[in-house]
Amino acid sequence: MPDAPRHEPTFRRRRARNWLTLGTAYATFYMGRYNLSVANFSMSREFGWSKADIGWILTAGFAVYGFSTVINGPLTDRFGGRRVLLVGTAGAAVFNLAFGLGSLFGAGRGSLLLGYFIAAFAANNYFQSFGACSIVKVNAGWFRLEERGVFGGIFGAMIQAGRALTMAVGPVILAHLPWRWLFFIPSLLLVAVWLAVWRNVRDTPEQAGLPTLETGDGSGELEGPVSFSYLLAKVFRNPLMLSLTLASFCIGFSRQGMDQWMIRYFEEFQRVRHGAPLFLALGWGAPMLGVVGGLLSGALSDRLFAARRPPVIFLFFVGQILFFLLLGRAEGPWAAVFAILGASLCINGCHGLLAGVATMDFGGKHASGSAAGLVDGAQYLAGALAGHWMGLLLDRQGWGVWGYSLIPSAAVGAVLMALLWNAKPHAEVAAATDPLGT
Numbered sequence: 063m064p065d066a067p068r069h070e071p072t073f074r075r076r077r078a079r080n081w082l083t084l085g086t087a088y089a090t091f092y093m094g095r096y097n098l099s100v101a102n103f104s105m106s107r108e109f110g111w112s113k114a115d116i117g118w119i120l121t122a123g124f125a126v127y128g129f130s131t132v133i134n135g136p137l138t139d140r141f142g143g144r145r146v147l148l149v150g151t152a153g154a155a156v157f158n159l160a161f162g163l164g165s166l167f168g169a170g171r172g173s174l175l176l177g178y179f180i181a182a183f184a185a186n187n188y189f190q191s192f193g194a195c196s197i198v199k200v201n202a203g204w205f206r207l208e209e210r211g212v213f214g215g216i217f218g219a220m221i222q223a224g225r226a227l228t229m230a231v232g233p234v235i236l237a238h239l240p241w242r243w244l245f246f247i248p249s250l251l252l253v254a255v256w257l258a259v260w261r262n263v264r265d266t267p268e269q270a271g272l273p274t275l276e277t278g279d280g281s282g283e284l285e286g287p288v289s290f291s292y293l294l295a296k297v298f299r300n301p302l303m304l305s306l307t308l309a310s311f312c313i314g315f316s317r318q319g320m321d322q323w324m325i326r327y328f329e330e331f332q333r334v335r336h337g338a339p340l341f342l343a344l345g346w347g348a349p350m351l352g353v354v355g356g357l358l359s360g361a362l363s364d365r366l367f368a369a370r371r372p373p374v375i376f377l378f379f380v381g382q383i384l385f386f387l388l389l390g391r392a393e394g395p396w397a398a399v400f401a402i403l404g405a406s407l408c409i410n411g412c413h414g415l416l417a418g419v420a421t422m423d424f425g426g427k428h429a430s431g432s433a434a435g436l437v438d439g440a441q442y443l444a445g446a447l448a449g450h451w452m453g454l455l456l457d458r459q460g461w462g463v464w465g466y467s468l469i470p471s472a473a474v475g476a477v478l479m480a481l482l483w484n485a486k487p488h489a490e491v492a493a494a495t496d497p498l499g500t
Contacts, residue, residue: 076270077204083262084197085220087151090255091193092224094158094248096321098123098183100232103326104241105179108165113326115176117453120322121446122180123187128443130191135439138192142265143199146192148256153189155252157182162245187442194438203266204275219356222349222410229325230345237337302485303437305478309375310416310437312475314444316382317409319452319468322445324402331461332395344399348406355411363415371415376479381408382472389465401465412475413441444471 102116138146161182165175228244235243264270324344328334334341355378363374382405389401416437455467 073267073272076267076272079262080204080264080270081201082220083258084147084200087147087255087259088193088197088221089224089227090248090251091151091154091190092221093228094154094186094245094252095190096225096228097158097232097244097248099322100228100236100325101241101244102322103329104236108241109175111176113453113457114450115453117450118176119180119183120318120449120453121451122449123183124318124442124445124449126184127187127191128439128441128446130188131195131439131442134191135195138195138199143196144259144263144265147196147200147259147263150189150192150196151252151256151259154186154193155249155256157186157189158245158249158252161186162242162249165242191439191442200263200265206275219353222352222356225352226346226349228345229348230342233325233336233338233341233345237335302482305482306416307437307440309412309475309478311440311444312379312471312478313409313412313416314441315448315471316386316405316468316475317413317441318445319448319471320402320405320409322448323452323456323464327398327461327464328395332398334395340395340399344402347399347403351403351407352410355407355409356414358407359411359415370484372479372482372485375412375415376476376483378408378411379472379476379479381405382412383469383476386465386468386472389468390462392465405468 098119105111106113106116134146161179164178164182232244235247267273267275325341328340328344329336359374359378362377363369363371367373385401385405385408389398389405392398392401452467456464
């Protein structure tokens with residue numbers, strides 16, 4: 063079939079319907095995953111748990127997420143993004159509800175109840191892990207290589223809406239309702255999202271009754287289902303993909319190390335109350351600047367660096383280092399807000415390009431789910447370190463070390479991207495039809 067006309071109104075409308083639904087779905091996934099960062103301090107006070115105890119819940123969830131994406135990525139490539147997104151949405155709805163209900167029938171305040179929350183959050187994250195793989199997989203079939211940076215930024219803006227609702231509205235909810243509602247509300251929204259995905263999302267333009275779109279990422283030569291040997295060669299035996307994966311690990315530690323603890327930092331260390339203007343500024347400001355970071359990094363990559371992703375990711379890693387230094391030296395709550403907002407812009411600029419765009423570029427539309435699984439999984443394995451071990455560090459050393467502890471990972475990421483400065487997916491087109499060299 064001929065290449066789908068990019069500027070043909072029917073195609074553009076149908077594509078917008080597809081990715082608007084996907085963006086809404088993933089925004090809701092964020093609400094159902096970042097809600098624990100808002101409930102963090104409230105749960106400690108109710109159950110008498112330390113930061114290290116709460117950190118075990120985070121570590122278990124992110125470790126499961128990280129390992130699951132590596133497995134679920136190839137499954138997504140084999141069975142299609144829409145199908146696995148429906149499975150993930152249903153599971154995330156069930157286990158957000160289960161987490162919120164936990165203390166209502168839990169056994170006291172001891173290790174048994176903590177174990178219940180660990181298991182519920184881990185199960186939620188298993189189903190959440192289908193989200194990134196499936197969405198990248200679907201979008202890889204709908205966007206050309208030269209469009210992906212800008213559209214990745216737009217898509218990231220929609221995702222940040224879920225983060226904004228959690229971070230800005232979450233403290234307001236806590237000012238009026240028990241922390242459990244931070245889990246009940248996303249559970250209900252995920253049910254609505256499941257229905258929207260089922261109705262609106264299709265894996266490819268062909269499934270929506272449109273012509274084939276040649277994406278220009280080196281995967282157009284392959285027809286039909288791909289083998290696991292192809293996926294292994296394209297992603298898991300590719301030194302470039304492994305370097306991107308390590309960079310994603312660095313982003314993950316910075317991102318989760320900041321996001322999962324910053325609400326508690328202001329509650330516990332800066333003594334800011336729920337519903338205060340600072341929380342509104344932080345809750346809306348961090349996601350909005352995350353949107354700016356995603357749009358800016360995508361535009362710079364597409365237009366200034368000719369679709370090269372590493373140079374832009376390098377610049378945003380350097381920005382992280384500078385803002386983490388400011389966070390470490392912040393003496394008041396508003397100075398800390400400024401540093402966190404700047405770091406959020408830089409982190410999401412890196413994350414949007416690496417997890418949402420580079421995985422499509424270097425994985426191709428046939429292996430994009432596997433690439434996204436590997437890259438996103440590494441990010442959440444790093445997030446596991448930012449759970450219990452970050453909590454333990456803060457219990458022992460205090461909040462003064464928090465900002466400085468996030469710098470080394472950003473520095474390693476900057477070095478990796480400097481080494482990959484000129485990498486582009488076109489260099490791999492020649493191997494697309496025979497990745498094993500047979």
